[in-house]
Amino acid sequence: xxxxxxxxxxxxxxxxxxxxxxxxxxxxxxxxxxxxxxxxxxxxxxxxxxxxxxxxxxxxxxxxxxxxxxxxxxxxxxxxxxxxxxxxxxxxxxxxxxxxxxxxxxxxxxxxxxxxxxxxxxxxxxxxxxxxxxxxxxxxxxxxxxxxxxxxxxxxxxxxxxxxxxxxxxxxxxxxxxxxxxxxxxxxxxxxxxxxxxxxxxxxxxxxxxxxxxxxxxxxxxxxxxxxxxxxxxxxxxxxxxxxxxxxxxxxxxxxxxxxxx
Amino acid sequence: xxxxxxxxxxxxxxxxxxxxxxxxxxxxxxxxxxxxxxxxxxxxxxxxxxxxxxxxxxxxxxxxxxxxxxxxxxxxxxxxxxxxxxxxxxxxxxxxxxxxxxxxxxxxxxxxxxxxxxxxxxxxxxxxxxxxxxxxxxxxxxxxxxxxxxxxxxxxxxxxxxxxxxxxxxxxxxxxxxxxxxxxxxxxxxxxxxxxxxxxxxxxxxxxxxxxxxxxxxxxxxxxxxxxxxxxxxxxxxxxxxxxxxxxxxxxxxxxxxxxxxxxx
Numbered sequence: 001x002x003x004x005x006x007x008x009x010x011x012x013x014x015x016x017x018x019x020x021x022x023x024x025x026x027x028x029x030x031x032x033x034x035x036x037x038x039x040x041x042x043x044x045x046x047x048x049x050x051x052x053x054x055x056x057x058x059x060x061x062x063x064x065x066x067x068x069x070x071x072x073x074x075x076x077x078x079x080x081x082x083x084x085x086x087x088x089x090x091x092x093x094x095x096x097x098x099x100x101x102x103x104x105x106x107x108x109x110x111x112x113x114x115x116x117x118x119x120x121x122x123x124x125x126x127x128x129x130x131x132x133x134x135x136x137x138x139x140x141x142x143x144x145x146x147x148x149x150x151x152x153x154x155x156x157x158x159x160x161x162x163x164x165x166x167x168x169x170x171x172x173x174x175x176x177x178x179x180x181x182x183x184x185x186x187x188x189x190x191x192x193x194x195x196x197x198x199x200x201x202x203x204x205x206x207x208x209x210x211x212x213x214x215x216x217x218x219x220x221x222x223x224x225x226x227x228x229x230x231x232x233x234x235x236x237x238x239x240x241x242x243x244x245x246x247x248x249x250x251x252x253x254x255x256x257x258x259x260x261x262x
Numbered sequence: 263x264x265x266x267x268x269x270x271x272x273x274x275x276x277x278x279x280x281x282x283x284x285x286x287x288x289x290x291x292x293x294x295x296x297x298x299x300x301x302x303x304x305x306x307x308x309x310x311x312x313x314x315x316x317x318x319x320x321x322x323x324x325x326x327x328x329x330x331x332x333x334x335x336x337x338x339x340x341x342x343x344x345x346x347x348x349x350x351x352x353x354x355x356x357x358x359x360x361x362x363x364x365x366x367x368x369x370x371x372x373x374x375x376x377x378x379x380x381x382x383x384x385x386x387x388x389x390x391x392x393x394x395x396x397x398x399x400x401x402x403x404x405x406x407x408x409x410x411x412x413x414x415x416x417x418x419x420x421x422x423x424x425x426x427x428x429x430x431x432x433x434x435x436x437x438x439x440x441x442x443x444x445x446x447x448x449x450x451x452x453x454x455x456x457x458x459x460x461x462x463x464x465x466x467x468x469x470x471x472x473x474x475x476x477x478x479x480x481x482x483x484x485x486x487x488x489x490x491x492x493x494x495x496x497x498x499x500x501x502x503x504x505x506x507x508x509x510x511x512x513x514x515x516x517x518x519x520x521x522x523x524x525x526x527x
Contacts, residue, residue, distance in 0.1 A: 032442070039449050046459045047307050049314070054307055183293045189448075190299055202302050 015115035026118045033121040037070050055196040060133045067129035068216040069192045074122025083113040084164045088171045094259045107250050141223050149223040155239040156215045162246035169253035191216045265360050276372020294332050301325035314459045327481040333381040335416040337370040340440050343427030399486045407493050411480040414500040418472050421507035431518030452478030475500040
């Protein structure tokens, strides 16, 4: 266990050193994060023009959801995306051999291969939205609610990561997969809105199949203190199940890996 | 002249390829159905009270039209170019006596019958459930303008993609630049939200950018949201963008090709 901890630390430090070489990227990423956060608020203000609430959510409460979305996108782009998109390429080229030869768990190695530290800008932008939303409401979140929200954030990241592992497991079977990640990105964009806004089949899909609700709606509710304990427990259990399923799929898929010709 | 003779064959190859890689095509189609999610989102928001002048039904017809426009005008040449330039596979294309840009274009257009075939029943089902489609225009002139605007929308997208794809000659991969384009496109083209609902300041910006002419303009034309004179004016602007961006794309391609080293091959 400590070996993996030190490995993780090593990979992180490598990414930090690499990232520090491109300090300009921080400015660029920061500016881009700011622009997208601002652009993302436009549909929200359009929807709220001349009304007080949508599907039982006030403007400030939706801002909190938007904050989680921004924060999570930072985590996704900074911690999950970079290494896992590299794997798809490695599977296609057959260079995954070099990873498999190393004396450590392959899933661990591929998921920690690369981080983009500058994406922290998105996390900061998310925090800023929280601050703005709670300032408008004129209160601060209770410490207990913050703790709950942090727990659910961990669940959200686990689910997000597991989804990506599932996508990669699929890459072992169909090889060309650039566009599947694109599909996921466009779907993730709908996590800007609380799941209650959607109706019928779509709400079920976004709660269970592609659990956007787990990613943004429930953490936001936890921070606002409106999440029921029962739901929280279900979310924790569900994300654990998701992680297990992803691990299983990964082991099955990697057994099928035959390397490329070269 | 020989290019002209090769054109039918190239279109057939494009069609055959799109049928061969059905799984990939299906994922693409799914990605393209995102307007249906927007439709669900905005029509349930509008169900409580209309947004601007958009009721639930207006949103439904807007996003269905957007879906059709996207299906018929999208291209994916930037991914192809990135892959072929990096792997050196482009050299095979350069050997053929047809300009590679034309070959890419033919492949893209060749896939369209399949896309149309899949998207028509999808829209039919959606129209059946949403009850939209009553507002389609009867004037053949509007339909003609719509078709011309579709070709223009495709041409702008294709030129922009080749322009970004040509960046791969210089930098290793231009997909990150393309992501910025994608995000701007989603917001500023009217794909995620009718541009009419944006604040005036944002609309002033979208009017001078090419994005609007790729989704919003064809959609507004076919839904009869624009006066005939306005359609003619915007059609001229659209084709102005086509000319400028087409020229830029050809120029960037020529410039980039000089740097092409055909790695590996």
